[in-house]
Amino acid sequence: MNFATFDLNLLRVLDALFIEGSTVKAGARLGLSQSAVSSALSRMRHALDDPLFLRQGNRLVPTDYARGLQGPLREELSRLETLLAPPRAFDPATAEGTFKISASDFMAEMLMPQLGSLLYETAPNIRAQLVDLVPDDYIGSLERYDADLALIPDAPIPSWISREALFLSPFVVIARRSNPRVAHIDEGDVMPMDLFCDLHHVLFSPEGRLASLGDRSLARVGRQRHVAMTVQVFSGVCRVVRGSDLIALIPAQLAHEVRTAYDLRLFEPPMPVDPALIVGIWHKRSDNDPMAHWVRQQIFDLLRALDMRD
Template sequence: MDLSRIDLNLLVVLEAIYTEGGLTRAGERLNVTQPAVSHALGRLRNLLGDPLFVREGHGMVPTPFTRNLIGPLRQALRAMELTLNEAKRFDPGVSAQRFTLGCRDALELRVLPRLMYGLSESAPELEIATVSFRRRDIEADLFSGQLDLVTDSLLPRSRNIRHVHINTDPLVVMARKDHPALADGLDLEAYLEQRHILVSSRRTGQGMEDFELARGGLQRKVSLRCQHFFAASRVVRETDLLLTIPGRLAGLLNIDDAYALVPFPLDMPPQDVYLCWHANVDNDPANYWLRQQIIAVLEAV
């Protein structure tokens, strides 16, 4: 294929349709009309000799050709974007760049309030999106630019992933005030006799506290599995269920002193959290600037 025949803007349109799943949303992302996106897609179909997308319901499903193309295409677009960014100084005061952060529920509650308060003054046009992520996809998502940064409790193993330690937080147990199991303190035996809430974004699998218990041949009784600590804390307030939770997050949720907080009754290392990014943005001024903002926020809370 002779690149001189292809308008590079058409490739940007293809990537937008793939990411947004439809022509209208792709147009909104690119600030062009839906007919303009449709026209660009028609030109690409003729040039590449493939339908590229097939309409299914209200969305557009990529063909096998497009699925094979999208990874290298994103890498090329990302490299071009970084090259252009490096040619100019990043100015947060006027930039309207969008950053996507892979972030768990616990860190969202700690990071976002102070981060957005600071950005409202120093970078009012920036857009921040926090999204869920799968650990097995972290390297690919960071490499392709689907994610700009990730916060995770496991140290990344790939040499392509840069990281910095940003948080250490021991676990505590949250219970409603006057919970009978806490009358004489909460030892391991009493902890295991109670019923518990497990917070996880995954559909199945154990929490880190369960792994630690299992090392000693122990197992707790989980009555509720939910996705968010805030929802879990509201259940704790109304029931006798216990919630094992990072200590600093528990403090944020206990602003009205509605809960009893006691140490997790098993000796285990505190939870370490890392901020991760791909090596290809190590020197990107925009990514570096956002990393510094997040580190500063976590040092303050």
Template structure:
């Protein structure tokens, strides 16, 4: 095979076809029409002298040759991407870079928003493109669709081909309206379970604190279910009670009119980690981003109590 005949876009298309397992899904991923992807598959077949994908019933399956080439071609594309995007050094005050990050609602509020504000002064040409976590975020990372994902480590299965580092652990506090008629300076389990409860979800899933309460067998009088970010704002002038990470709750307490109390049950703190692929490990710009995130999360790693 003459390398002059190899179009790198064919290798990108090959990777998409192997990842998605079909022409239609690969076309959607590469933002091209189905006919264009079908033509690309025909070119790959001619180049490799192999069917690449063959129909088995109602689905398409890769040939043995295609399977043997999948990992080497993906690694080669990752290396090419790194060569083209990595510089010998990264100067945040001068260099241009946009980082694509998928993150939980809490990480967006607690870490990424403050970092975006900080970047205006220390890295005016660096920006963050933030989007919610989707079910296939590991695949997004390995396909280089995103630079980084910030989620609770429970969301990542054992053996996932990604690197990780814990950003913070933040304990929960009970939050109620500051003028709540039934809650004074403390709350016991009987009172907690008797009050109307505000349940939370995050990125479309049940919040981890709800899973913990279920595991502990703690009943709730759930009257409202809302996204994590809205929860503190729905407590004012109500009898509702909920559980919120202390740093987030403390940040909003005065403005929203919240009273924060120690929970009457033992709960694991909110733990969130950042995840990235191995080929980003030594990239100067990516290392700089991870350092900035750790600095922003520093206060969340400190011990915080409701009275602080």
């Protein structure tokens, strides 16, 4: 038999003949005429080089060769029916699986505690994993880490990526409470430009770059700052500020969350800084995956609550 030219629709006819033992009844099961079933049986006999069925009274009886096909054929057709069936309703309470999120450690503070509580209460058998972003290649995080979702500052994306805008992240200046250089400024006020540029800065930069969004904002007003150190995680930035007289420009949501734990004071930057739009991206192949869709929506709801716009 040449499988490449074999009509796989004939297998449904063969299965119906096994069940019904009659070309008339098999046709009724499939919505075909008796003559169409007989023609299909003739084609199968030719292709498989076996009679397949012999008439015994009013019933068609399978040959020994056909009998050997009966069980395996039903199993394969059942497997295909399951494979091609529409997705069943997703039940988080009974679902099992792992969902991998690629993001900076900002999300370890601002997302994972809330997500952990939510999954514990509603989907106890779904595991969440937070992994790093690939430096200089946020899109590559989806493939290199096999991530189900990446949470990144907005950027151009290729056509195979789906995207969801989540929240705007403005920036504030942080300094330790005992920093003598900022003692005269009321918390929440604008830090004077000269002081901001004179103080030493610690910069969040997984790639080790010595300039970022804050430096571009300063350049627009003809100023520059002194970057004394870079750290690859936000938690490290906050620790440096807590333990020294360096200052930093970090997302406002994170600053408000950790200000007490790190004994920080918060100030407005002296120049306009465009807020970062944080977006979620994922591979389009997962658009309709029930578990992935459900977990994404829970994450999106949690993160949209961080938006600081009025």
